[in-house]
Amino acid sequence: MRTLITGASSGLGAEMARQLAAAGHDLALTARRTDRLDDLTAEIGAVSPGVRVCSAPLDVSDLGAVPRVVQQLRAELGGLERVVVNAGAGKGRPIGSGRPDANIETLTTNVLGALATMEAAMAVFREQGHGHLVVVSSVMSVRAMPTHMTAYAASKAAVARLAEGVRAEVDAGELKGRVRVTVLHPGYIASEMTGAKSGRTPLMVDTETGVAAMVEAIEKEVGRAFVPRWPWEVLGRVLAIAPPALARRLG
Structure with missing residues (x-):
């Protein structure tokens, strides 16, 4: 399996790369921070010497660069069977609080960058x-x-609906059974994005454990998965209907 992962320089993306490499996947990795990509590539090469890894710098908010880099890595790796749309930002602030830049960056990266990656992959x-x-x-x-x-939250709802729309299309057409679409809904998994919350948020799991649940769902090619399955498959349903006070506590 030849797999491309965006946002692979740290956190969930980097750990996905490690675990997929351990399972024998050849990898194409992208991120903004090329020094970290280089370190990760060297690490994987030392631990999984039979796996081929190529990488390229990419900021997914540079929408014109996304298809070019995807095609570049496809050629370098000799093909692509899987693309993991992982790159994201979480710098939101209360609406109207004087930090529109943080919210605009979050929506640009998480929605437009994800859409550009989906377009290139599809x-x-x-x-x-x-x-x-x-x-x-x-x-x-x-x-x-x-x-x-x-x-x-709005950005992650948008990317889920985009992916589900792609799935609905392929399942109704000639690509049914040949193109699979998986949407992952991670719960609390320690990462660079969770930052200081990692040590004090109830239900937070370590990066390796959380990503192992993500990789399991990816390898099974499920349509939708809350990960880790326990407790998030249940809590996801609770959160969807919870009163605002409880939703604030869970968030």
């Missing part, structure tokens, strides 16, 4: 007639959230 999959699109959303996508989570 162009490849349509051309070759097969592939697996994986989109990383969030458990916070299931409902509107207040304060600093408003823009982030």
